[in-house]
Amino acid sequence: MTALLTEDRDGVRTLTLNRPDAFNSLTVELKEALLAALVAAAADDAVRAVVLTGAGKAFCAGQDLKEHMALLAANDPAPLSTVEAHYNPIVTAITALPKPIIAAVNGMAAGAGASFAYACDLRIAADSAKFLMAFANVGLTADSGASWTLPRLIGYGRAMEMMLLAKPVSAEEALRVGMVTQVVPAAEVLPVAHALAARMAAGPTTAYAKIKEAMLASAGGSLADGLAVEGRTQAEAGRTADHREAVDAFVAKREPGFTGR
Structure with a gap:
């Protein structure tokens, strides 16, 4: 087995x-x-x-x-x-x-x-x-x-x-x-x-990964550490195709189509 x-x-x-x-x-x-x-x-x-x-x-x-x-x-x-x-x-x-x-x-x-x-x-x-x-x-x-x-x-x-x-x-x-x-x-x-x-x-996979990274870092760190990780991961998520797609979909009033990238 x-x-x-x-x-x-x-x-x-x-x-x-x-x-x-x-x-x-x-x-x-x-x-x-x-x-x-x-x-x-x-x-x-x-x-x-x-x-x-x-x-x-x-x-x-x-x-x-x-x-x-x-x-x-x-x-x-x-x-x-x-x-x-x-x-x-x-x-x-x-x-x-x-x-x-x-x-x-x-x-x-x-x-x-x-x-x-x-x-x-x-x-x-x-x-x-x-x-x-x-x-x-x-x-x-x-x-x-x-x-x-x-x-x-x-x-x-x-x-x-x-x-x-x-x-x-x-x-x-x-x-x-x-x-x-x-x-x-x-x-x-x-x-x-x-x-x-x-x-x-079907969602924004990279954003989920960055959320997990920030949460994990902040759970055992100081506020300053958490803010630093949030700043870095937010910038990384902001450069993804999924973020651009989500913003375009919001403006166009349609559902976003995430690809995980």
Whole structure:
């Protein structure tokens, strides 16, 4: 079975974690495939938006602990280096992707799986989905960027509560506190996420990339840093064909036709 499925439609590349019998838990094979797929999507001009989802009933249960334990028992160094080798590059690839990426959270998202969803730009969740920061339950600390992304979504206090108590958060609660963008019935998660991604795939791709760049820089920087990045990225976006098209369309009172350039 292929650990990661890829589908292209309407300018949207859908990446599906495909280990449903193991709740899409993350093996070395799946982590390497996901990282390679994100890098490829970033470089492909035909891909103007990305959806990340899971096969079956779960989005992603996080690290595959069976593989993890087997490697530890064999004194393999891989488990101790997977954050640096896999999780950090994956989260960097998600946040730096120069096009929108939407998490279609079709079920449980735990550990690194939840962290991947937090790193995405938008999150569409099934009404049956749950989010769980389970690191403390296995004697570990946060990884995959969750200590940075989660407090920025829901605040320091709530994020600390999730980390320390490892208490699942329902989709309804996740929506209330701002963890997710929208909650829909489980059967509608992927269609809704794809429709949103397709709408954005028809939009000004370079502008989206510059918005992401400015937001990411400002999230961890000073006002002066944020203003500097805004100034540079605004000038870069202003030189695009999409900006000229949008202004022409506004003056002519017609809908713009964006090409992503």
